[in-house]
Amino acid sequence: MPITTQDQKKQKTAHYDIIIIGAGSVGCAIARKFTLEGARVLTLEKGTDILDGASKGNSAILHTGFDAPPDSIEQSCIADSYQEFMLLRDKLHLPLMKTGALLLAWTDDEADQLDSILQQAHYNHVNDAQRLSAKVILNKEPQLASHVKAGIYIPKESLIDPWTTPFVYMHQAIENGAQLICSCEVSNGKFDGEKWQLETNQGKFKATTVINCAGLYGDLIDQQLLGWSAFQIKPRKGQFLVYDTPANRLIHSIILPIPNKISKGVVICQTIFGKLLVGPTAEDQDDREDTSVTTETLQMLQKKGEELLPALANESINASYAGIRPATQFKDYQIHYHNKKNYMSVAGIRSTGLTAALGIANYVFKQLQKEKSLYSPLDTIIYPKKLNQIAECETRDWQKEGNQGIVCHCERVTEREVATALEDSHLPINSLDALKRRTRVTMGRCQSFYCSARLAEITETYFKRPIALDIGQGKENE
Amino acid sequence: MNKDIIQPPEQCNVAIIGAGPSGLAAATELKKLGVESVIVLEREAQAGGIPRHCMHSPFGLREFKRLYNGKTYANELSRRAIKNGVIICLKSSVIAINKGGILELSTPTGIRTLIAQKVIICTGIRETPRANRLISGQRPMGVLTSGALQSIIHLKHKKPFQRPVIIGTEMVSFSSLLSCRYAGIQPVAMLEKNARITAKWGLQILAKLLGVPIFYKTCLDNIIGKKEVEAVKINIGCAAVKKNSEAIKKVLPCDGVIFTGEFIAESSLLRMGHLDVDPSTGNPVIDQFGRCSDNDYFATGNMTHPVETAGYCWKQGRQTAKQVYASLKGELDQYQRRIHIISTNPIIKYIIPQILTLTVKGDYQSGKHITMNGFQIRVSKAVKGRLSIRSGAKTLVQKKINSLPERRINLEFPSSILSEKDDADIPLQLHFENR
Ligand SMILES: Cc1cc2nc3c(=O)[nH]c(=O)nc-3n(C[C@H](O)[C@H](O)[C@H](O)COP(=O)(O)OP(=O)(O)OC[C@H]3O[C@@H](n4cnc5c(N)ncnc54)[C@H](O)[C@@H]3O)c2cc1C
Numbered sequence: 001m002p003i004t005t006q007d008q009k010k011q012k013t014a015h016y017d018i019i020i021i022g023a024g025s026v027g028c029a030i031a032r033k034f035t036l037e038g039a040r041v042l043t044l045e046k047g048t049d050i051l052d053g054a055s056k057g058n059s060a061i062l063h064t065g066f067d068a069p070p071d072s073i074e075q076s077c078i079a080d081s082y083q084e085f086m087l088l089r090d091k092l093h094l095p096l097m098k099t100g101a102l103l104l105a106w107t108d109d110e111a112d113q114l115d116s117i118l119q120q121a122h123y124n125h126v127n128d129a130q131r132l133s134a135k136v137i138l139n140k141e142p143q144l145a146s147h148v149k150a151g152i153y154i155p156k157e158s159l160i161d162p163w164t165t166p167f168v169y170m171h172q173a174i175e176n177g178a179q180l181i182c183s184c185e186v187s188n189g190k191f192d193g194e195k196w197q198l199e200t201n202q203g204k205f206k207a208t209t210v211i212n213c214a215g216l217y218g219d220l221i222d223q224q225l226l227g228w229s230a231f232q233i234k235p236r237k238g239q240f241l242v243y244d245t246p247a248n249r250l251i252h253s254i255i256l257p258i259p260n261k262i263s264k265g266v267v268i269c270q271t272i273f274g275k276l277l278v279g280p281t282a283e284d285q286d287d288r289e290d291t292s293v294t295t296e297t298l299q300m301l302q303k304k305g306e307e308l309l310p311a312l313a314n315e316s317i318n319a320s321y322a323g324i325r326p327a328t329q330f331k332d333y334q335i336h337y338h339n340k341k342n343y344m345s346v347a348g349i350r351s352t353g354l355t356a357a358l359g360i361a362n363y364v365f366k367q368l369q370k371e372k373s374l375y376s377p378l379d380t381i382i383y384p385k386k387l388n389q390i391a392e393c394e395t396r397d398w399q400k401e402g403n404q405g406i407v408c409h410c411e412r413v414t415e416r417e418v419a420t421a422l423e424d425s426h427l428p429i430n431s432l433d434a435l436k437r438r439t440r441v442t443m444g445r446c447q448s449f450y451c452s453a454r455l456a457e458i459t460e461t462y463f464k465r466p467i468a469l470d471i472g473q474g475k476e477n478e
Numbered sequence: 479m480n481k482d483i484i485q486p487p488e489q490c491n492v493a494i495i496g497a498g499p500s501g502l503a504a505a506t507e508l509k510k511l512g513v514e515s516v517i518v519l520e521r522e523a524q525a526g527g528i529p530r531h532c533m534h535s536p537f538g539l540r541e542f543k544r545l546y547n548g549k550t551y552a553n554e555l556s557r558r559a560i561k562n563g564v565i566i567c568l569k570s571s572v573i574a575i576n577k578g579g580i581l582e583l584s585t586p587t588g589i590r591t592l593i594a595q596k597v598i599i600c601t602g603i604r605e606t607p608r609a610n611r612l613i614s615g616q617r618p619m620g621v622l623t624s625g626a627l628q629s630i631i632h633l634k635h636k637k638p639f640q641r642p643v644i645i646g647t648e649m650v651s652f653s654s655l656l657s658c659r660y661a662g663i664q665p666v667a668m669l670e671k672n673a674r675i676t677a678k679w680g681l682q683i684l685a686k687l688l689g690v691p692i693f694y695k696t697c698l699d700n701i702i703g704k705k706e707v708e709a710v711k712i713n714i715g716c717a718a719v720k721k722n723s724e725a726i727k728k729v730l731p732c733d734g735v736i737f738t739g740e741f742i743a744e745s746s747l748l749r750m751g752h753l754d755v756d757p758s759t760g761n762p763v764i765d766q767f768g769r770c771s772d773n774d775y776f777a778t779g780n781m782t783h784p785v786e787t788a789g790y791c792w793k794q795g796r797q798t799a800k801q802v803y804a805s806l807k808g809e810l811d812q813y814q815r816r817i818h819i820i821s822t823n824p825i826i827k828y829i830i831p832q833i834l835t836l837t838v839k840g841d842y843q844s845g846k847h848i849t850m851n852g853f854q855i856r857v858s859k860a861v862k863g864r865l866s867i868r869s870g871a872k873t874l875v876q877k878k879i880n881s882l883p884e885r886r887i888n889l890e891f892p893s894s895i896l897s898e899k900d901d902a903d904i905p906l907q908l909h910f911e912n913r
Pocket residue numbers: 021022023024025026027044045046047050051052053054055056057058059060061062063184185186187213214215216217221237238239280322323324325326349350351352353354355356
């Protein structure tokens with residue numbers, strides 16, 4: 001359902017309790033929290049869809065925080081979030097794969113570090129983390145290279161759906177009264193002592209409090225709105241290789257490297273979409289947008305993957321991608337409440353934001369409510385009905401009656417799923433990227449060899465930039 | 479919309495996966511031989527396979543002695559199949575294959591199971607997309623394979639870009655040139671990593687006529703553009719595979735990239751199933767009857783070997799049907815001793831069949847059953863020399879070759895492999911000596 005001009009007028013004259021800048025994993029979870037606590041919330045996102053920044057390419061691990069810096073905000077948000085995720089999971093229909101993780105030492109030097117890592121895990125209350133011998137590890141994961149020395153088993157590390165999860169947070173926020181405007185970039189704003197007025201390419205919006213969840217642009221938003229920032233974003237790229245479905249039978253657990261100063265090592269894990277992931281790298285760069293992959297790095301990942309999991313040599317690669325972490329010069333999250341300015345900065349959510357989002361939302365809410373309680377929680381909370389599931393651990397649409405047949409054969413996406421996603425009234429889709437995140441179309445082994453013609457046809461009137469134009473049309477445009 | 483879609487039954491004599499030229503030819507032939515229920519399972523909404531969107535090459539000469547374009551040829555194939563009593567179930571995607579000929583299907587009405595006495599896998603080939611080639615750069619829209627381009631242009635009458643660059647110079651690359659011309663798209667260049675085109679000599683003239691330059695010894699280095707392709711960076715003078723530091727890098731403005739060729743089998747069904755698969759190519763391991771490692775399964779058409787024309791696949795499908803027919807009658811069951819043909823030389827890219835099954839005489843041939851005509855071999859680079867099949871120190875058959883990559887080399891089957899008392903489990907070796 002497109003937003004009418006009348007709706008837009010209402011949004012602009014309305015006064016919100018909270019405006020959230022940025023609909024990444026963090027912004028979505030914060031929108032949900034404040035809405036359920038009774039605040040009138042508006043989220044402004046510059047992308048054409050939610051999850052268009054750091055949140056679009058991650059490893060999708062639900063962390064326990066066993067290796068998070070002790071006593072950090074990050075550690076406490078992860079721990080809190082993990083618990084809340086488990087409580088909410090059934091009600092919100094959030095898919096989860098309980099795989100467990102193995103942090104492995106491949107050299108004697110690495111093996112020497114295991115004890116202190118285990119200590120840290122126990123200090124962080126991940127008490128079920130335990131040391132395993134090479135024999136036990138190889139028994140558990142027989143496809144691993146035999147030169148593994150020893151490792152730590154962290155049973156509760158799990159895999160989640162990187163897109164559906166924050167999408168559901170935002171969905172619930174909207175069903176309970178929150179508003180979201182995409183393609184809306186905040187460019188400036190003023191605080192008059194009582195309220196904020198934000199300027200965007202879609203006009204001005206007013207709110208009592210602003211929460212900056214702009215991810216990779218967190219410092220720039222601070223500078224625009226506050227005049228200064230307590231931190232600087234240092235974009236850190238991570239490249240990944242995705243192996244095709246047959247490869248995901250090779251391992252069950254998440255295989256983690258021992259963090260090391262020179263090279264980060266790579267993670268090997270399944271994805272909830274039935275693939276196998278090798279990555280990410282950690283490459284500092286200045287550019288906040290450059291998610292390009294490089295042949296040399298992908299080859300390095302391939303080699304590294306085969307070194308740890310030799311059978312990968314016979315498996316075929318499906319895709320490659322890169323995500324950018326919004327790191328800062330500091331190790332911990334940068335969550336700052338400027339109470340004189342009714343302004344909260346939630347930034348530097350580097351590499352655990354998908355997991356920690358619910359905990360971050362709770363933390364931010366507590367900070368704001370420290371002095372007095374501002375809102376009264378909703379009497380009845382609406383839980384959205386189960387959305388279409390794209391995770392392999394759930395029943396997919398192609399397994400159900402009335403699916404109208406498969407469009408994308410590699411990922412088994414049906415005509416009905418695509419049609420439903422395109423007609424979503426809460427979060428309208430207007431780009432192929434958004435459609436990918438809702439349905440997985442074109443993300444499989446053939447990379448749209450078989451489905452692009454049909455997709456070009458059914459998405460024709462929905463995308464800002466269509467997959468293809470009618471023959472003859474392009475000529476007129478020239 | 480699904481009114482005319484036939485639901486697959488629960489059982490049949492022969493199930494054929496894929497309604498391309500090879501699958502439809504096999505199905506039609508089986509009906510002509512008198513098999514009662516022959517079901518073709520096709521995941522698309524139309525039968526015909528790849529030719530549905532190939533508009534340019536001559537189709538049908540070998541099969542029907544008439545000239546068709548791809549679309550009319552595809553229609554003719556299904557018309558003939560249906561006329562002969564073949565049942566084609568559209569929008570029926572085979573999701574898993576299991577022992578006992580048990581197929582799991584996804585259809586518009588949900589999951590179904592079909593049990594077939596014999597199954598023929600005819601799922602064809604596709605091209606290697608960008609990701610498998612590990613190409614650098616961003617991931618904008620407008621990066622396609624030629625199959626996708628053809629289907630967008632010829633099935634939907636649309637075009638995804640205006641000035642793309644074409645990667646590769648195989649037959650299909652030139653076919654993309656023609657599709658572009660049809661849609662009013664003007665390619666900026668064709669890139670070829672070697673010093674000559676991969677397709678048969680002469681086709682470069684077509685590029686010249688259409689005003690599209692071919693850059694030889696040139697590799698794609700990087701795709702530039704975040705949402706849409708803005709340019710590509712190319713390496714001029716790169717050595718065949720390894721990048722040469724002296725290569726000149728150049729930015730070529732364009733608005734799309736077409737990856738052509740580098741065909742691979744559409745074989746994920748096999749990789750996830752119980753059949754033996756050649757790990758390097760993804761092709762099923764078959765014997766001279768086209769039989770897979772499970773006697774109930776056969777494979778034919780382009781899924782079994784590198785790219786061949788529709789006519790070739792049609793003929794192969796018909797031949798395979800005869801063997802499946804024999805197998806239905808139980809005539810092949812007695813032939814169980816399988817001898818692998820192995821090759822350790824990286825110059826040999828493919829050998830098909832990978833197995834010869836011994837018949838009762840200790841030979842692989844039996845006058846009664848038509849088998850493939852011989853081995854099909856391909857090499858990975860231009861070579862001159864001698865190919866031979868050996869059993870231990872004994873040379874069974876040999877041939878002088880002078881071949882380019884991607885060209886079919888035929889090698890006859892040896893007239894006899896072993897005597898009955900020899901140990902059948904010792905593999906034969908495929909040798910190559912440079913000359
Ligand atoms: C390679 C990699 C692997 C990771 N693996 C994991 C993992 O396994 N588990 C895990 O929990 N986490 C993981 N993460 C971390 C997680 O993805 C991030 O922590 C999280 O996405 C950060 O979310 P965010 O909402 O803070 O930022 P973002 O997702 O960047 O959201 C910010 C949003 O603000 C918008 N915006 C910016 N400027 C403006 C403006 N001026 N006006 C309006 N909107 C604006 C942006 O478009 C964007 O959508 C990984 C990250 C990377 C990069």
